[in-house]
């Protein structure tokens with residue numbers, strides 16, 4: 001039976017993924033340490049004895065509300081003195097380590113192998129209920145990584161060539177076919193997300209699968225053989241029938257839906273003379289600076305029975321970042337006019 005060792009409420013935030021964090025992590029050999037744990041099963045098992053283990057239930061992170069109404073991940077703190085049960089040692093996946101070289105793992109205590117997608121909505125309810133996501137944000141990329149790795153391990157139990165079972169290494173970072181020795185690594189699907197502007201307005205769309213009232217930048221999966229620029233132009237043409245004429249890169253983000261996407265975000269513009277939308281989505285329309293400004297203030301989705309309101313992806317989604325960047329540049333433009 002699963003036996004928690006000690007529940008830590010409000011555990012210390014893992015480092016964020018900003019460039020400076022990476023540089024300092026390199027300096028203190030943290031990355032080399034994590035790489036060693038991925039390659040050395042014995043070292044990884046030893047590290048697990050004194051690790052922080054972040055808990056998930058059916059792929060959703062187990063969060064706790066703090067006294068400030070924010071949400072924090074729940075972690076077991078392993079002291080190394082108590083024996084660990086079979087599931088903890090066999091199913092925890094390594095996601096990194098702290099500045100003090102304490103290993104950090106994730107463990108799904110209620111995994112749902114038969115229907116692994118069932119617990120995931122397009123946007124997790126728990127994230128919608130965060131009143132002020134800022135203190136939670138540093139944990140988010142960590143949790144998304146853990147969720148993706150747990151999901152990949154849960155759904156990659158068999159070799160797609162031989163049909164035989166695959167076995168994971170201790171860290172959960174690779175799986176090997178028991179019959180052919182083929183090695184499998186976690187997979188991601190590249191996705192382009194693009195905010196199209198006509199100089200004064202930006203174009204947002206919604207799919208029927210989006211939560212009610214939500215609009216976001218246009219997005220689409222890369223086809224095999226395509227460049228990012230080709231995907232971008234194809235998706236904009238397919239979804240709204242427009243031709244973009246300038247493209248600039250913004251940033252990127254791992255996104256767990258539907259099966260670990262790697263989102264690459266761009267701004268693009270169309271000629272103000274050619275803005276007629278031919279929509280293949282549930283809806284797509286142009287938004288003015290004023291409309292975007294008020295939509296960015298809507299922090300929670302409308303509840304059933306509330307009047308319709310446009311709301312945008314939350315702060316930690318890259319769609320929000322694109323829209324916020326566009327708003328800042330547009331505000332500057334108006335100030336300078």
Ligand SMILES: NC(=O)C1=CN([C@@H]2O[C@H](COP(=O)(O)OP(=O)(O)OC[C@H]3O[C@@H](n4cnc5c(N)ncnc54)[C@H](O)[C@@H]3O)[C@@H](O)[C@H]2O)C=CC1
Nearest residue numbers: 189191216219220221255257258261263313317318319320
């Ligand atoms: N983080 C953010 O701010 C946002 C993230 N997204 C994410 O972007 C992703 C792509 O956007 P969509 O408009 O849905 O893409 P899309 O416009 O390419 O349409 C989805 C369809 O593409 C096909 N497809 C091709 N390759 C696929 C693959 N590797 N995995 C799944 N389906 C594939 C399927 O038929 C699927 O129904 C979605 O997973 C969505 O969660 C979308 C908007 C905002």
Ligand SMILES: [Mg+2]
Nearest residue numbers: 218219220239
């Ligand atoms: Mg799309």
